[in-house]
Amino acid sequence: MKKLKGVSPLFWFGAGYLVLLVVFAIFGPTMRHPFDEQVSKPFLTPSSEFWLGTDEIGRDIFARLAYGARISLVIGIVVQMIAVTIGIIVGITSVYANKWISIPVQRFTDGMFAFPDLLLAIMIVGVFQMGVGPVVIGLSVTAWPAIARLVKNQVATLKDREFVVAAKAMGANTPYLVVKHILPHLWGVLLAVMMVDVAATILAESTLSFLGIGVQPPEPSWGQMIQVGNLNKNSYPLLLLWPCLMLSLTIFALNFVGDGLRAIVDPKKNQAI
Amino acid sequence: MTESAKTNSQISAGGRFFRFVRPLVLRLLYGLVSLIFISFITFVADEVAPGDAATVRAGEKATVAQIELMRHEMGLDRPWPIRYVEFLGNAAKFDFGNSVVGTQQPVNKQLGQALPITMKIALLAILLAAIVGIFLGTVSAVYENKLADRGILSLSTLGVTIPNYVLLPILVYIFALQLNQLPTSWAPDGQRIAPDIYYLLIPVVVLALRPMATLTRLMRASMVDTLKQEFVRLSVAKGVPRWRLYSVHCFRNAIIPVLTAIGTSFGYLLTGSFVVESAYLIPGIGKVAIEAITQRDTPMILASTLVTGALFVIVNLLVDLVLPLIDPRIRESQV
Numbered sequence: 001m002k003k004l005k006g007v008s009p010l011f012w013f014g015a016g017y018l019v020l021l022v023v024f025a026i027f028g029p030t031m032r033h034p035f036d037e038q039v040s041k042p043f044l045t046p047s048s049e050f051w052l053g054t055d056e057i058g059r060d061i062f063a064r065l066a067y068g069a070r071i072s073l074v075i076g077i078v079v080q081m082i083a084v085t086i087g088i089i090v091g092i093t094s095v096y097a098n099k100w101i102s103i104p105v106q107r108f109t110d111g112m113f114a115f116p117d118l119l120l121a122i123m124i125v126g127v128f129q130m131g132v133g134p135v136v137i138g139l140s141v142t143a144w145p146a147i148a149r150l151v152k153n154q155v156a157t158l159k160d161r162e163f164v165v166a167a168k169a170m171g172a173n174t175p176y177l178v179v180k181h182i183l184p185h186l187w188g189v190l191l192a193v194m195m196v197d198v199a200a201t202i203l204a205e206s207t208l209s210f211l212g213i214g215v216q217p218p219e220p221s222w223g224q225m226i227q228v229g230n231l232n233k234n235s236y237p238l239l240l241l242w243p244c245l246m247l248s249l250t251i252f253a254l255n256f257v258g259d260g261l262r263a264i265v266d267p268k269k270n271q272a273i
Numbered sequence: 274m275t276e277s278a279k280t281n282s283q284i285s286a287g288g289r290f291f292r293f294v295r296p297l298v299l300r301l302l303y304g305l306v307s308l309i310f311i312s313f314i315t316f317v318a319d320e321v322a323p324g325d326a327a328t329v330r331a332g333e334k335a336t337v338a339q340i341e342l343m344r345h346e347m348g349l350d351r352p353w354p355i356r357y358v359e360f361l362g363n364a365a366k367f368d369f370g371n372s373v374v375g376t377q378q379p380v381n382k383q384l385g386q387a388l389p390i391t392m393k394i395a396l397l398a399i400l401l402a403a404i405v406g407i408f409l410g411t412v413s414a415v416y417e418n419k420l421a422d423r424g425i426l427s428l429s430t431l432g433v434t435i436p437n438y439v440l441l442p443i444l445v446y447i448f449a450l451q452l453n454q455l456p457t458s459w460a461p462d463g464q465r466i467a468p469d470i471y472y473l474l475i476p477v478v479v480l481a482l483r484p485m486a487t488l489t490r491l492m493r494a495s496m497v498d499t500l501k502q503e504f505v506r507l508s509v510a511k512g513v514p515r516w517r518l519y520s521v522h523c524f525r526n527a528i529i530p531v532l533t534a535i536g537t538s539f540g541y542l543l544t545g546s547f548v549v550e551s552a553y554l555i556p557g558i559g560k561v562a563i564e565a566i567t568q569r570d571t572p573m574i575l576a577s578t579l580v581t582g583a584l585f586v587i588v589n590l591l592v593d594l595v596l597p598l599i600d601p602r603i604r605e606s607q608v
Contacts, residue, residue, distance in 0.1 A: 111307050116540030116585060122547060122566070123315050198452050203436050210438045211551055211563050215377050217432075223438070230442040234450050244439045258544060 009241065011260025014253035021250060025073050028066020033059075036067075036218045045238070051152060053238055056228055061239070064220040065246055071132070072250070073220050075205050076198040079136055083143035083197070084190060089149025090144065092182070094175055095159060106152070113145035118204055124214050135214050139201050159181050188265035195258030199251045206247055223249045298591055304586035309361065314359065315578045319571055320353045323550075329373050329569050333592045360575065369576035374568045381577045382472075383561060388580065391550070391557035395542045397477045402484035403535055409527070410492025411483075411519060414527075417497055425489060432486025438548050448475065458554040468502060476549045483545070484538035491534050495527040502526075529596065536592035540585045 038057055046053045053063045090109060092143060094102045124138035164181050172209065174179070207225030208214030222243040229240030327344040328335075334530055335343070344350050363369065369380035411423040449457040461473050499505070500523060508518050547559035555559070565573035 111303070111310070116544045118547070119309070119540070119578075119581055119585075120314075122544070122562070123311075123574070124318055125566075126317055164532035199434075206436065207438060207548060209549060213563065213566055226442070228440055229551075230438075232443055233446050235409070240442055240446070244443070248435060248439060250430075251528060255434060 008256075008260060008263075010256040011263075013259065014015055014256030017249060017253040018257060019071055021253070023074065024066050028063060030067065031063070033063050036220070040166070055225075055239060056232060056236075061225075061242055065222070065242055066223065068220050068222040068225060068243065069246065069250075071215055071219065072202045072205060075132065075136060075139070076201045079139045079143055079201045080194050080198050082136075083147050084139040084194065086140070086144040087147025088151050088186070090148040090181075092155055092178055094148070095155045096178070109145050109148045109152075112142075117142040118164060118207060121204060122213065125208055131216055132219070135205055135208055138208075139204050142204075143197060143201060147190070147235040148192070150189070154186055154189060155182055158185055159262065165211050191264070192258050192261035195254050195261060199254035199258070201253060202247075202254075206269065226229070297590070297593060300590055304495050304590060307585060308582050311582050312361070312364070312575060312579050313357070315575055316353070316357050319574065360507045364576075364579060370567075370572045372570050372573050373571045381573050383544065383573065384386070384521075384558065384576060386405060386559045387556060387558040390555060391543075391559060394473060394476055394480060394546060394549070394555070395539065395556065396479040397473065398482065398542055398545075399535060399539060400540065401477060401481040402488055403531075405481075406485045406488025407455055407492050407531060409491045410531070411496055411524070411527075413489065413493040414496030414500060415519060417500075422493075426493075429486035429489045432482045432489075435482070437479045437483065437545055438552060440482065442554050444475050444479060445499060461556075476555060477535075480545045480549050484535075484541060487533055487538060488534060492527065492531050495530050496523060499523045500526040525599065529599070532592055532596060532599070536589040539588040543581050543585060 032051075038058065038059055040150065042054055042056050054060050055064065090105060094106045094109065096102075109182070121135075121138040122141045125134045125217050126140060128134040128137065144234045158180070164177060167177055167181050168266035190191070205214055206221065206223030207220040210227045212224075212227065214219035214223055226247070229237075229243060303435045325349055327349050328338055332430045341350075348356070367381065369384075371379050372383065408427075409425050413422045415605075445457055448455045455475055456472050459476075505523065507520065508522055513522065541561075546557055547563060549555070550559040551556040551563055558581060562574070562577035562581070564570075565577060
C-alpha cells in the first residue's frame with residue numbers, strides 16, 4: 001500500500017469515473033427508457049422525464065449513451081484481449097525462436113507497427129461490411145503490433161536477469177521459464193499499457209462509427225451519435241455535446257488510470273516524460 | 274573521430290556512393306513489399322466478403338443469371354490469385370480500371386481530382402504542426418519545469434487526447450455558426466466566394482492539432498537532452514548569445530528525432546483526413562475512399578488504399594533522404 005501514496009489524484013478521479021461508467025453501461029440502457037425505441041417527441045431538452053433530452057427521432061439520449069458506453073467498453077476490452085494474446089505470443093517468439101522465424105516475425109511486426117493503424121482498420125472494416133464483428137477484427141489486426149514490440153523489449157531485458165539465468169542453469173526448459181519466470185513480470189506493465197490502448201481502441205471504434213462504417217444503426221455508439229449531432233449542431237447543439245463529453249471524459253480517465261498504474265508498476269520510468 | 278575519418282578515406286568514391294544509396298534502396302524495397310502486402314490483404318478481404326463488383330454493378334434487382342453473366346463479362350469468374358496478379362500488373366502501370374458504381378468513371382480520373390486537395394490539406398497541416406510544435410517544444414525545454422513549460426505540456430496532452438471528430442464540430446459551431454466568421458463546410462468549385470484557405474482553415478487546424486502536440490512533446494524531450502550536453506556549456510562560456518545558442522547550435526542537434534516523427538505523423542494526417550474530409554464535406558481522397566467503401570466500389574477501394582499507402586511510404590522515404598543531409602552522424606552510421 002505504501003506505493004499508492006505517490007499516485008496523483010487524477011488517478012483516483014479516473015478510477016472513480018471508470019467504475020461509474022461500468023455501472024452506467026450495465027444498468028443505463030434499460031433503466032428508464034429503451035435505447036432503440038421512439039419514446040417521445042424529437043429534440044426535447046433535458047427534463048425530469050428524459051434526463052439528457054431526446055434525439056432526432058425521439059429516442060432517450062441517456063439510454064443511448066449508456067448503450068454506447070456498453071458497446072465501446074466491450075469492443076475496447078475484447079480487442080485488447082485479442083491484441084495482448086497475439087502480442088505475447090509474437091513478442092516471446094521473436095526473442096526465443098531461432099533466427100529463421102524470429103527475424104521475419106520482427107520485420108513483419110515493425111512493418112505493421114509503422115503503418116497507419118486506422119487506414120488498415122478502415123479498409124478491413126470497409127470490405128468485410130460494417131458492424132461490431134468486423135470492427136473487432138479490424139481493430140485487433142491493427143492493435144497487436146504495439147503490444148508485441150513492448151513484450152519483445154521487456155522479455156529481451158528480463159531474459160538476461162539473474163533469476164532467469166539461475167533458473168536456466170537449474171535446468172528449466174524454455175516454456176517453463178517463460179510461464180513461471182518471465183510472464184509474471186509482464187502483467188503489471190501490460191495492464192498499464194492496456195488501459196491506454198483501450199482508450200485508443202475506443203477512439204478508433206468511434207472514428208469508424210463516425211465515418212458510418214463502424215457500429216450500424218439501430219445499435220447506437222458514441223461515434224455515430226457525434227455524427228448525428230454534427231448534422232444537427234445548428235438547431236440542437238446538446239445532441240452533439242453529450243456524446244463528445246462522454247467520449248472525451250472516458251479517454252481522459254483511461255489515460256490517467258494507465259499513467260497512474262505505470263507509475264505504480266515502474267516508478268523510475270514515470271519521471272522520463 | 275579519427276577512427277571514422279580513417280575509414281572514410283579508405284573507401285573509394287564509388288564505395289561511398291554505394292554506402293549512401295544502399296539503405297535507401299533497401300527502404301524502397303521494404304516500402305514496395307509493404308504496399309504489396311497491404312493490397313493483398315485488401316484484395317483477399319474483398320474476396321472473402323459476401324458479394325462482389327458484379328453484384329454491385331448488376332444492381333439490386335438483377336437475377337442470379339444476370340449476375341453470373343456480368344461476372345463472366347468482367348472476368349470475375351476466374352480464380353482470385355490470377356486476378357490479383359493481373360491487378361498488380363495493372364497497378365504498376367497506374368491503371369486501376371473504372372468504378373463499378375454510378376457513372377463508372379475511370380478510377381484514375383476520380384483520384385486525380387481528389388488527391389491534390391488532400392495533399393494540400395495534409396501539407397498545410399504538417400507545416401503548421403511542425404512550425405508551432407518545434408517552436409513550443411523549444412520554449413518548453415528552455416523554460417523546463419517553469420509555468421510556460423507546464424502550460425504547454427497540459428495543452429499538448431489535450432491535443433493528443435481530443436479526437437478530431439469532436440474538435441471539428443465544436444470549432445465549426447463556434448467560428449461558423451455562432452461568430453459567423455468561417456464557412457460551415459467546403460464549397461464546390463465555382464461556389465467559393467473567397468480563396469481556398471478561407472475554407473481550409475478549420476480542417477487544417479483540426480488536422481494539425483494532434484501532430485502538433487506530439488511534435489511539441491518530442492521537441493521538448495529532445496531539446497532538454499541537448500541542453501544538457503557539454504558543448505552548450507562551452508558555447509555559453511564562449512559568450513554565444515542565448516537566441517543564437519537555441520536557434521542555431523542546439524536546434525540542429527535537437528531536430529533529428531522530430532524530423533523522423535514528422536514522417537510518421539504524416540500517416541496520422543492521412544487517416545485524419547478521412548474524418549476531417551467526411552465531416553467538412555471536402556472532396557479529397559478520404560471522402561472518396563469512404564464513399565467507395567459504403568458503395569462497395571472495389572476498384573476504387575483498392576486504388577485508394579494503394580495510393581494512401583504509397584504516399585505514406587514516399588514521405589517516410591523522403592525523410593530518410595533528408596536526415597543524412599542534416600546530420601553527418603547519420604551519414605557515418607549508414608554502412
